[in-house]
Amino acid sequence: MAVVVTGSxxxxxxxxxxxxxxVSKHFPGxxxxxxxxxxxxxxxxxxxxxxxxxxxxxxxxxxxxxxPPDGGRITFDGREVTTYSPKHxxxxxxxxxxQRPQLLPWLSVTENVMLGQLPAHRGLVIDRRKANELTRxxxxxxxxxxxxxxxxxxxxxxxxxxxxxxxxxxxxAKLLILDEPTAALDAQRSxxxxxxxxxxxREGMGVLYVSHHLEEIFRFAxxxxxxxxxxxxxxQPISELSQEQVVTLMAGHxxxxxxxxxxxxxxxxxxxxLEFSHIGTxxxxxxxxxxxxxxxxxxxxxxxxxxHDIAKLLFGLDRPTAGRVALRGKTYDPRGPKQAxxxxxxxxxxxxxxxxxxxxxxVAQNVTxxxxxxxxxxxxxxxxxxxxxxxxxxxxxxxxxSSVRTAVRNLSGGNQQKVLLAKALNSxxxxxxxxxxxxxxxxxxxxxxxxxxxxxxxxxxxxxxxxTDIRDLLQFVDRIVALRAxxxxxxxxxxxxxxxxxxxxxxxxxxxxxx
Amino acid sequence: xxxESEGVKSGASDGLVDSSATEQVLSxxxxxxxxxxxxxxxxxxxxYSLWPIAVMVLIIIATSFKSSRFLSVYNFENxxxxxxxxxxxxxxxxxxxxSGGLDLSVGYNIAFSSIITGxxxxxxASLWLAVLAGIAAAxxxxxxxxxxxxQGRAHPFIITLGMSIFLFGLxxxxxxxxxxxxxxxxxxxxxxxxxxxxxxxxxxAVVLPFLVVVLFTxxxxxxxxxxxxxxxxxxxxxxxxxxxxxxxxxxxxxxxLMGLMVGITGMVLSGQINEASFNLAQNFELQSxxxxxxxxxxxxxxxxxxxxxxQGVALxxxxxxxILFLGFTSNYQQMALGVIIILAVMVTRxxx
Numbered sequence: 001m002a003v004v005v006t007g008s009x010x011x012x013x014x015x016x017x018x019x020x021x022x023v024s025k026h027f028p029g030x031x032x033x034x035x036x037x038x039x040x041x042x043x044x045x046x047x048x049x050x051x052x053x054x055x056x057x058x059x060x061x062x063x064x065x066x067x068p069p070d071g072g073r074i075t076f077d078g079r080e081v082t083t084y085s086p087k088h089x090x091x092x093x094x095x096x097x098x099q100r101p102q103l104l105p106w107l108s109v110t111e112n113v114m115l116g117q118l119p120a121h122r123g124l125v126i127d128r129r130k131a132n133e134l135t136r137x138x139x140x141x142x143x144x145x146x147x148x149x150x151x152x153x154x155x156x157x158x159x160x161x162x163x164x165x166x167x168x169x170x171x172x173a174k175l176l177i178l179d180e181p182t183a184a185l186d187a188q189r190s191x192x193x194x195x196x197x198x199x200x201x202r203e204g205m206g207v208l209y210v211s212h213h214l215e216e217i218f219r220f221a222x223x224x225x226x227x228x229x230x231x232x233x234x235x236q237p238i239s240e241l242s243q244e245q246v247v248t249l250m251a252g253h254x255x256x257x258x259x260x261x262x263x264x265x266x267x268x269x270x271x272x273x274l275e276f277s278h279i280g281t282x283x284x285x286x287x288x289x290x291x292x293x294x295x296x297x298x299x300x301x302x303x304x305x306x307x308h309d310i311a312k313l314l315f316g317l318d319r320p321t322a323g324r325v326a327l328r329g330k331t332y333d334p335r336g337p338k339q340a341x342x343x344x345x346x347x348x349x350x351x352x353x354x355x356x357x358x359x360x361x362x363v364a365q366n367v368t369x370x371x372x373x374x375x376x377x378x379x380x381x382x383x384x385x386x387x388x389x390x391x392x393x394x395x396x397x398x399x400x401x402s403s404v405r406t407a408v409r410n411l412s413g414g415n416q417q418k419v420l421l422a423k424a425l426n427s428x429x430x431x432x433x434x435x436x437x438x439x440x441x442x443x444x445x446x447x448x449x450x451x452x453x454x455x456x457x458x459x460x461x462x463x464x465x466x467x468t469d470i471r472d473l474l475q476f477v478d479r480i481v482a483l484r485a486x487x488x489x490x491x492x493x494x495x496x497x498x499x500x501x502x503x504x505x506x507x508x509x510x511x512x513x514x515x
Numbered sequence: 516x517x518x519e520s521e522g523v524k525s526g527a528s529d530g531l532v533d534s535s536a537t538e539q540v541l542s543x544x545x546x547x548x549x550x551x552x553x554x555x556x557x558x559x560x561x562x563y564s565l566w567p568i569a570v571m572v573l574i575i576i577a578t579s580f581k582s583s584r585f586l587s588v589y590n591f592e593n594x595x596x597x598x599x600x601x602x603x604x605x606x607x608x609x610x611x612x613x614s615g616g617l618d619l620s621v622g623y624n625i626a627f628s629s630i631i632t633g634x635x636x637x638x639x640a641s642l643w644l645a646v647l648a649g650i651a652a653a654x655x656x657x658x659x660x661x662x663x664x665x666q667g668r669a670h671p672f673i674i675t676l677g678m679s680i681f682l683f684g685l686x687x688x689x690x691x692x693x694x695x696x697x698x699x700x701x702x703x704x705x706x707x708x709x710x711x712x713x714x715x716x717x718x719x720a721v722v723l724p725f726l727v728v729v730l731f732t733x734x735x736x737x738x739x740x741x742x743x744x745x746x747x748x749x750x751x752x753x754x755x756x757x758x759x760x761x762x763x764x765x766x767x768x769x770x771x772l773m774g775l776m777v778g779i780t781g782m783v784l785s786g787q788i789n790e791a792s793f794n795l796a797q798n799f800e801l802q803s804x805x806x807x808x809x810x811x812x813x814x815x816x817x818x819x820x821x822x823x824x825x826q827g828v829a830l831x832x833x834x835x836x837x838i839l840f841l842g843f844t845s846n847y848q849q850m851a852l853g854v855i856i857i858l859a860v861m862v863t864r865x866x867x
Contacts, residue, residue, distance in 0.1 A: 315757070341759040355757055358750035360817040369747050369758045372740045380738045423758065 017042045017206040018063065018094075018175055022072035025058050032058040033069070034230045040175060045197065045207045047217040047238070050227035051250055051503070056210050059227065060177055063208070064096045065089035077174060095168030096177040101160050105153035110135040112152050113167045138166050142196055158189045165196065176200065177208045182216060194220050212302050214243045214507050228252055247507065251500035270294050273328060273431050273462030274314070280322030283309045284486045287323070291431070296453055296463045298477035298494065300470050301506050305483040307466035308350070311433045314464070315347040316340045327431065341370065346429035348420045350436045352413075356420045359409035363401050364390035366408050366419055370427040393422035397452055414445025421452055432456060434465045438472050450476040470502045482506050564811050566862060567826040571833055578837040585840045592708075596719035598832030600625075600784040601802055602825070603725055606732040607776035608803040609824040611671075613736070614769050615749035615816030616664055619675040620656065621777050621803060623682035625796035628653035628781030630686055633695030633791030642700035650778030656682065657774015661767035679800065686793035694792030698785050705786030721787050724779060733821035741768055749816025805852070806831050809859040830855065 016039040025033040033055050040046045050056050061067045063074060068084035075081065076092050103112045110131045111118065119127045119134065135148040144162050152160060161181060168176055178197070182190040197207055198220060209221055217224060218238060225235040226249040233249050270292040279287040284306045291297045299307040312318040313325065316334030325332045327343060334340040340347070349355035357366050367390045368375050375385040390404035397418045401411055408419055417437060424432050434453070438446045454476055457463050467473050473480060474494055482490045482505045489505045490497075579586040604621050611617050618624075632649030636642070660678055664671040704720060711717035736742040744765045747755040756762050780799075785791045804814075810827030812819030834855060838848045 337757050338759040338761060347757065349757060354751075355753050358747050358754050358817065360750045360813075361746060365743065365746070369743070369755070369760070372743060376740050379740070381740060381743060383738070427759070 016040065017077060018208075019075040020059075020063070020072065021075070023059070023062060023069045023074060024071035025055075025062055025067060025069050030230075032230050033062065036072070036227075036232050038225050038232060038235050040206045040208050042174070042206050043201055043204050044222040045201055045209050045220055047221035047224040048208055048210045048227065049212070049214070049217065049224060049246065049250060054227040054250070055230040056227055057179070058230075060096065060179060060208070060210060063089070063175075064094055064177060090171060090173075093172060093174035094177065095171060095173035095175070096179060097161060097164045097168060097181060099180045100157070101164035103152045103160055103163060106151050108149050108151055109139075109146055109155070109163055109166075110148040112163055113138065113148075113170050115167070117170075134170075135166070138170055142166060142169070142199075158185050158193075161185075161193070162196070169200075173205070175206045175208065177210070179210045180212065181209075182211065182213060190216065212507050214246055217246075218243060226250055244504070247500060247504045250507075251503055271328075272326075274332075274464070275326040275329075276310070276323065277326070278323035279310075279313070279320050279325065281309055281313065281318060281320055284320075287483075287486070287488055289481050289488060289491050291462045291464050293430075293462050294457050294460050295479065296457045296465060296477045298473035298480045299464060299466045299483060300473055300480055300502050301468065301483035303468060305506065306486040307468075307483055308435065309486070311347055311435050311464075311466050314340065314345055314431070314433050341427050341429070344428065344430040345433065346370070346424040346427045346431070347433040348417075348424055348435060348437060350439065352416050352420050353409070356423075357408050357416060360407055362405045362407055363394065363399065363411070363419055364404040367393055367404075367422045367426050370423045374426075389426060390422075393425060396425075397422055398448070412441075412445070414441040414448065417441055417445065417449060418452070421449075425456075430461055432461055432463045434463065436467050436469070437465060438467075438469065446472070470506070471499050474499060474502075564823060565826075567809060567830045567859075571826075571830055574833055574837050578840050581842070582840040585837065590836065590840075592719055594832045594836045595722050596787065597835070598828050599719070599721040599725035600780050600787065600796070601799060601806065601831070602828040603728045603776055603780045603783060604796075604799055605803040605806040605824050605828050606728050606821060607773040608800075609807040609810070609812050609819055609821065610732065610736065610742070610745055611769060611773050612804070612807050612812045612814060613749045613816060613819045614745035614766065615752060616671045616766065616769065617675065617804060618657075618660060618770065618773050618777075619672065619800045620660060620678035620682055621773070621780075622796045622799040623679050623686055623793065624653050624656045624774070624777045625781040625784060625799060626686045626791070626793050627656065627682050627689075628778045629698075629785035629791035629795050630689050630695065630793070632701065632782065633698060633785060634689065636697070636699050636701075637695055646701070646782055649781055650775065653778030653781055654771060654774040657777060658767065658771040660774070661770025664770060665763040665766040667763075675800075683793065690791075690793060692793070694790045696790055698789050698791060701782060701786030702789040705783050706789055721783050724783050728776060728779065729821055729825055732824075736821055741765060745769055746817060749813070749818075751817070802831070805856045805859075809855060811859075814860070827859075 018040040020036055020038050023033055023036040024031070036055075036059060038046075048056050048059065058067065062069045062084075065081075065084045065086045065088055073080055076094065079092075081089075081092070104115070107115075110128075113135050114131055119130045121127050132148045139146055139148065139162075142162065142165065144159075144166070146155065146159055146162065152163060155163065165176070176197075181193060185193060194216070197209075201207055209217065211217055221238050223235060223237050224241065224246060226233045226246060228250060229252075233252075272290045273293045273295075274291040276287050276289050283304070287306070287310065289297075299310060301307045309318065313320055314334075316336040316339055319333065319335075327345070332343060332345075334343060334345070337347070353359055358369065361369070364386050368386050372381065375382050375389060377385075387404055393399070394401060394404055399411075399415050399418045399422065401415060408416060411419065437449050437453070441449065453463055453465070457478075465473060465477060470480075474497075477494050480490070480492055480494050480497060480502055481488055482502050484506050490502070575586070584590060604625070608618060608621065628649040631652045632645045635645035635648055640648075656678065660671070660675055663669070663674045663678075705724075707720055708717050709715035709720055709723060715723070736745070744755065744760050747758065747760060748762055748765060752762060780796070784795060788795075806827035807819065807824045808814055808827070809830055810819070810823035810825065812824055812827075831852065834851050835848050838851055839845065
């Protein structure tokens with residue numbers, strides 16, 4: 001099977017390995033994929049790019065048998081795929097390595113690699129020695145230094161990923177799908193992964209490489225396919241494109257370079273509520289920016305770029321290793337949420353039902369949880385006061401609920417988000433940190449959340465919104481601070497920038513400032 | 516259950532009629548379901564949560580057909596005096612379960628407090644000193660449980676199981692295995708009956724502390740900030756923490772409160788039977804959890820209430836008693852109770 005390609009793999013392109021023809025996929029309310037036509041060849045690294053929601057994961061799921069496509073057909077290795085199941089795809093030779101591979105933590109590397117196909121004496125007793133030897137050979141081939149007998153739980157994230165690749169190799173995968181493989185890796189580990197993949201490609205394997213990081217794609221992909229809103233907008237050899245062109249294809253319109261250099265000086269009148277000076281943590285490097293009173297600042301960036309880490313610092317869930325945060329001019333270094341709230345800072349976490357709300361408690365109980373003192377008279381909770389407080393916020397934020405006694409879990413996502421905002425207001429916070437406030441809520445609720453946030457800023461509160469949804473941020477923030485790999489890459493007024501520009505900066509076609 | 520956004524808007528209805536409206540109607544029809552039985556809870560309570568009462572009515576009817584002596588004041592006093600000590604611990608267990616914790620050391624901790632008091636009384640200490648020391652000892656054990664549980668290094672199941680085994684050793688060591696057989700003033704207090712006529716009607720003396728603890732627990736869960744924190748921590752510990760609630764400190768307080776209730780149970784129980792020994796309250800830990808769960812307290816926190824747990828205790832006591840009147844041996848008691856526990860948990864599951 002191995003077609004050894006030296007020099008330019010593309011020029012010697014053998015017949016395609018995977019063909020997708022007119023593949024479509026519809027989910028209730030969404031046309032996730034529309035008429036996708038593309039090919040992955042043997043011995044090629046084919047990059048798949050697109051914004052969140054463009055259809056990348058749906059396409060990967062169709063190819064790997066998780067979702068059968070509703071239209072079109074997929075041919076693999078010369079045969080049409082008729083049965084769609086992950087197991088069938090695996091048997092055909094399609095292996096997916098996820099960002100966080102699904103492995104069994106308390107089984108050894110060998111057992112994970114060979115799961116279900118361990119060599120056995122007369123089909124009865126597992127031949128451990130042989131299994132470990134085979135695995136050792138396999139790991140050696142990948143130039144990995146991992147003990148095959150080690151339980152996977154003791155391995156680092158990159159090592160687990162490598163084990164997943166070894167597993168794919170053991171199953172004689174012909175197509176390796178790597179889904180955001182470098183998200184958990186540092187530069188050196190990423191390099192190692194690239195050379196490992198390059199080795200496999202030289203042996204004839206086809207690789208479908210899903211990533212947000214354009215630098216990587218330009219570093220070693222042969223071709224790139226760009227998806228946008230479920231449609232394939234281009235498949236081209238990487239050598240024929242610039243990073244800027246790829247970003248334009250992803251965004252759907254041209255980048256306007258005009259205002260990128262403009263500084264954030266326009267909002268400098270109000271006094272600063274939060275000042276970050278040279279903040280460093282495990283993720284953040286030399287982060288410097290200011291959030292002023294009455295201002296909404298959007299912190300944009302990919303997952304892992306550092307937005308979440310800034311939010312954690314502000315709520316005392318993490319502490320900086322370098323630099324200083326100042327809150328209204330005074331050093332701010334909270335030891336936990338309790339201190340943060342006391343200093344007038346409140347964070348609305350990304351996943352409200354997991355981290356923000358107590359689902360079995362009522363709207364009223366959730367809203368007052370953050371300041372039980374305010375409804376306590378002589379050590380006793382005033383349930384009347386509690387209802388008044390809750391009714392006030394239900395009215396103010398127009399939360400749709402049959403009563404303040406309704407359990408929060410019975411509310412829609414948008415209304416749960418509003419209950420969290422009510423909590424924030426009830427905490428009397430002057431600085432609000434919102435993580436992905438519009439994630440998973442409908443259009444109407446989104447608009448209302450935008451309105452409420454603007455309104456809060458209008459009342460002099462400083463609001464910081466951490467989000468990966470740039471388009472959404474641009475609709476309601478004053479300034480955008482874009483992060484990439486833990487560094488601030490730009491800090492501009494929202495009205496002077498564009499979606500494409502920020503996208504470009506966060507995915508990285510422009511060199512990072514000062515690095 | 517209404518899960519989506521089209522709830523009826525507060526104040527003015529926007530014309531949509533959905534299941535949350537039905538829920539509203541239901542809770543208006545059943546007023547008790549709306550308010551009474553769930554301290555600090557929202558209107559998730561429905562008629563299903565009253566099933567222990569329905570089962571009890573059935574049992575009472577069935578058993579009174581079988582035996583005329585069953586429906587007598589004497590027998591009901593008997594049930595009350597048997598159920599009261601267990602009921603006190605159940606209230607503490609209920610609070611802990613709501614907060615997402617539990618205490619498996621209560622059985623030998625009850626014994627521990629009674630032994631401390633018993634030994635002091637044997638050495639002619641004053642009643643007050645002995646009682647104070649006994650309650651303090653149990654409270655201290657609760658405090659230690661709380662400090663360990665608050666660290667989050669091990670599940671409270673393991674911590675309190677370890678504490679239980681430790682206390683078993685300590686209890687037998689202190690008494691040499693032989694019970695203290697004279698609880699003196701405590702026996703006078705809890706071994707007999709309350710004055711007849713208003714307001715106590717000559718009920719067994721142990722009923723009074725039980726009643727006080729039930730009312731306290733109800734008030735605590737409904738009106739005390741710490742009670743509210745218990746619901747929040749059990750309902751979503753991470754959210755509670757992110758709301759600025761001192762989670763660790765609250766846990767320490769709650770386990771200490773449990774220790775205090777255990778101490779009270781130790782005094783009541785040893786006074787009632789005039790004995791302090793290591794096996795004074797065997798299996799109380801599991802029985803109290805069972806009673807709370809039968810009453811609808813969630814095993815993993817966030818839901819439950821004092822009066823609901825009280826129903827669990829009542830059903831437990833009634834089944835134990837009626838089985839004998841129905842002519843079965845005590846072995847059948849255990850079988851019936853086992854069935855009830857499993858059914859109770861399944862019923863609460865269906866409710867969600």
